[in-house]
Amino acid sequence: MPATIMETPTARTWGQSVDSARHPVARRTADVLRSRSATPNVFIIDDEENIAQAVESGILLDSIHATHSAVRRDPRLLGDVDPAVPRFVISDSVARDLFGDQKQARVFAIARAPRPWSLDELARRPGDIVILDGVQLVGNIGAIARTACALGAAGLILLESGLRTPLDRRLIRASRGLVFATPLVVATRVQCAAFLARERITIAALTADAAQPLHTIRTVEERLALVLGGERHGISADLEAVTDHRYAIPMSSNVESLNVSVAAGIALYEHLSRHRTQ
Secondary structure, three states: OOOOOOOOOHHHHEEEEEOOOOOOOHHHHHHHHHOOOOOOOOOEEOHHHHHHHHOOOOOEEEEEEEEEEHHHOOOOOOOOOOOOOOOEEOOOHHHHHOOOOOOOOOOEEEEEEEOOOOOHHHHHHOEEEEEEEEEOOHHHHHHHHHHHHOOOEEEEEOOOOOOOOOOOOHHHOOOHHHHHHHOOOEOOOOHHHHHHHHHOOOOEEEEEOEEEEHHHHHHHHOOOOEEEOOOOEEHHHHHHHOOEEEEEEEOOOOOOOOOOHHHHHHHHHHHHHHHHOO
């Protein structure tokens, strides 16, 4: 039996209604969701806020999708987005089938993947570079991306993060769409170490056993590559060996450690504050 497109008052206002998993729109969405490519041509952005942030950052949308229930609640969803972008209303049951065990989105877009950032491009941008060495909790990476964007960092380098691409759905959500405004580069430790040596970037690590308190980071005039280690094992030996400065955040003895995203925010702010103390 051929896939059906059921026209409803909502569908006529917002777009075609997709009520079968065999519909070409549903099939394409399923293909994008299944993709594990490190260099995808298209990707999915969930939620209105993230879609709006993507558009503001210059990401091109191929199509916009919403569930029947979402459009019934608000037919004006994403009304500020280019009306030329095709819009489709997906039945709630088809949406559940499409997303399966993944987090289901009530509103999402299929977008064209931007050209990935390179390490060399990071070097040409102003601001500190944040290196996450073995940080694998996507929520932490997303929070650090937001903080890096807010505090003017050049971008992030992800080492052994478990992510194939910065366009991972989970990371886009965790960053509130700011992965589109903050360059993220997925690299190996070897690539990162070679890049830092080539560019002669001063490297600062945040470690609990460092002798220098973090506030002394304000004395460093040049830009920094700020290294933060993974949640379990900390900074790798490869990067530890080439570190120029090591800092610790003074804390109450009642607290063993801070969340890595909190530590990153404090360190970025402290180094940014050097201009205010001169």
